[in-house]
Amino acid sequence: MGIGATAGVAAVGGIALSAQASSDSSSGSAGAAGSLAFDPDGFSKLTTTVTDTAGTEHNVTYHFWKAITYVANPVDETYQSLIVSAPVEIDGTAVDPTDAPILLANSIGGYMPSSVADATEVGGGGSAMGGGAAPSGAAPSSSTSAAPNANANSNTNATGGATASNQLLALAAGYVVIEPGARGRTLKNSDGEYYGTAPAAIVDLKAAVRYIKANKGLIPGDVDKIVSAGTSAGGALSSLLGASGDSPIYEKYLKELGAADASDAIFAVGAWCPITDLEHADGAYEWNWGANDLSTGKQVDQTVSKQLKAQFAEYQAGLKLRGLDGFGPLNARNYDDYLVEQYLQPSATTYLAALSDADRATYLAANTFITWSAGKATFGWDDFLTHVGARKKDTPAFDAFDLSAGENNEFGAGTTENRHFTAFGAKNDTTGLSSRRVAADIPEKLNLMNPMYHLVEKVNDRRSKHWWIRLGTSDSDTSHVISANLAARLDNLGDDVNHLYYWDQGHGANTDPGDFITWIADVTSFGKEKGADKKGKRN
Structure with a gap:
């Protein structure tokens, strides 16, 4: 009109x-x-x-x-x-x-x-x-x-x-x-x-x-x-x-x-x-991308990655979240299935359904991990990770041990440019800090910056x-x-x-x-x- x-x-x-x-x-x-x-x-x-x-x-x-x-x-x-x-x-x-x-x-x-x-x-x-x-x-x-x-x-x-x-x-x-x-x-x-x-x-x-x-x-x-x-x-x-x-x-x-x-x-x-x-992003990142190499082909420190994955599992359990559309409780053991079912397969289905028959056939031939049947795309989590390929960030992705992440700068204060904001990052600091603990004001700052709080x-x-x-x-x-x-x-x-x-x-x-x-x-x-x-x- x-x-x-x-x-x-x-x-x-x-x-x-x-x-x-x-x-x-x-x-x-x-x-x-x-x-x-x-x-x-x-x-x-x-x-x-x-x-x-x-x-x-x-x-x-x-x-x-x-x-x-x-x-x-x-x-x-x-x-x-x-x-x-x-x-x-x-x-x-x-x-x-x-x-x-x-x-x-x-x-x-x-x-x-x-x-x-x-x-x-x-x-x-x-x-x-x-x-x-x-x-x-x-x-x-x-x-x-x-x-x-x-x-x-x-x-x-x-x-x-x-x-x-x-x-x-x-x-x-x-x-x-x-x-x-x-x-x-x-x-x-x-x-x-x-x-x-x-x-x-x-x-x-x-x-x-x-x-x-x-x-x-x-x-x-x-x-x-x-x-x-x-x-x-x-x-x-x-x-x-x-x-x-x-x-x-x-x-x-x-x-x-x-x-x-x-x-x-x-x-x-x-x-x-x-x-x-x-404050929980490092663990979530390793749970998601820990198996993926960096773009250089280098694998991240798997010991650190596994420690952070364990932190994520504990955090996720404590949230007591239920997945959308009746999925049930979300935890580190089933989150891959949830992402695949709730988001990834529907996303691929929408993308493929919008292609012409010829373009869809070409895409599927190049991405054989996807099964296309009755107008729906299906695949597994591990194949999806392989499809995405290189991870963008080293570990830890957000509270870097060497204070090099932008988020370290986000929690700077006074004349201090970069600070740790997780206990794990502070404990494993590689910059020679005298204290291996987060500053006293960090917990309040995290609450001020996190919608989940x-x-x-x-x-x-x-x-x-x-x-x-x-x-x-x-x-x-x-x-x-x-x-x-x-x-x-x-x-x-x-x-x-x-x-x-x-x-x-x-x-x-x-x-x-x-x-x-x-x-x-x-x-x-x-x-x-x-x-x-x-x-x-x-x-």
């Missing part, structure tokens, strides 16, 4: 999404004051062309607000600011974004700093890493950051071949797009002190949400329908933002920054390949209840268990979880961005109740 004269739709990837008629009125009341008051008239009027996932072009006119500092007492305005893009005309028809969902798209990769200070258009956010990272939804680099943080996770978001980023697709669908910057682990002041390490990034994102909510009625969009999106470390932070809504453990940090007096709970989460649950019965009912989680099957930046555990925990709590893996895709893949845009419309009911005309008729 095309866009009507009063209230209509914008089609993105063949998907009809509501775009309401233009109006001068706004609802709600502003809760921010002084430096934290949003200026509704401080925009520039821009136009862009968005090609959706079906190849259709959409002409979008939107209001764009340049970098706005979202805290009263910023540590570094270069990173603690956000940009706002709100559509006002789509394919020649005026639209009103007042009640539209808000896509909060971060471009954080590797827990590095991300800035929108110089952004001049939608999708202008980027990481400080490597001279600037792609916007949320744009193709990343697959390399890791340079030494001394050689194991860092250095990508942001990816499209997997799509023609537009999540931000652009959202804008063309009538959504408001807000892109926050955030401090990251490499930032250092003139005294040599690191001021962007944990928990700076999540505190900044929470402050951005509080700014948005405090400006209800001034800032465009429905502040009660914020959907966070991010990839890799950005996906981890997006998950954490959704899991920890209004948690009091962040309050002292937010007060120091002069964050707005408002809620930081969000409505929904989009997380691609989240690098999270860091918050996802416990009756602890935080202010969490997001709608979750979109994605991972590439060939992604060995982390363990497949990490996102599967997150999904299982959420499902066990009764949340709405949309989780799948992309076949043969690596870290940062996003091969169904049009579906994500549709999902946002579905979970927020955008274009349904809010698309009704004055007589109560729905479009």
Whole structure:
């Protein structure tokens, strides 16, 4: 259906999404004051062309607000600011974004700093890493950051071949797009002190949400329908933002920054390949990839690998998770079967079913470990591991014995660049540290950075209840268990979880961005109740 004269739709990837008629009125009341008051008239009027996932072009006119500092007492305005893009005309028809969902798209990769200070258009956010990272939804680099943080996770978001980023697709669908910057682990002041390490990034994102909510009625969009999106470390932070809504453990940090007096709970989460649950990530990684050699052909230290696998088994048993779709209790003994049945075989089936007969035959001939029968792909875990091939990271993958991982830097403090954050890493340190124990503040920092800490019965009912989680099957930046555990925990709590893996895709893949845009419309009911005309008729 095309866009009507009063209230209509914008089609993105063949998907009809509501775009309401233009109006001068706004609802709600502003809760921010002084430096934290949003200026509704401080925009520039821009136009862009968005090609959706079906190849259709959409002409979008939107209001764009340049970098706005979202805290009263910023540590570094270069990173603690956000940009706002709100559509006002789509394919020649005026639209009103007042009640539209808000896509909060971060471009954080590797827990590095991300800035929108110089952004001049939608999708202008980027990481400080490597001279600037792609916007949320744009193709990343697959390399890791340079030494001394050689194991860092250095990508942001990816499209997997799509023609537009999540931000652009959202804008063309009538959504408001807000892109926050955030401090990251490499930032250092003139005294040599690191001021962007944990928990700076999540505190900044929470402050951005509080700014948005405090400006209800001034800032465009429905502040009660914020959907966070991010990839890799950005996906981890997006998950954490959704899991920890209004948690009091962040309050002292937010007060120091002069964050707005408002809620930081969000409505929904989009997380691609989240690098999270860091204190248990080494064990999960070895359980998953311990049998795979590095790209050099070298096998990792099997003694260390086996010790970490044992740690994973103990941790997994303690979680007491049940698999999706009635699988039953998840443990180290059956998790391979669970991943194969719940995610990997369905992923391969979807991929193969979409191929032409000739292309499918060619793929199957090259990958004989897959049995294709009655339109379904079947195979075993060991063959899948062989198919993926080399693992990306040495062992330990996250708390490196030589403190070389980006995550060691994420838990740095003061003038100390890198620190251990697990007892196992500290005990086996190879850098000559005088103490083989983690620092006293590390347990608190881990709680502040891990969504799993918050996802416990009756602890935080202010969490997001709608979750979109994605991972590439060939992604060995982390363990497949990490996102599967997150999904299982959420499902066990009764949340709405949309989780799948992309076949043969690596870290940062996003091969169904049009579906994500549709999902946002579905979970927020955008274009349904809010698309009704004055007589109560729905479009």
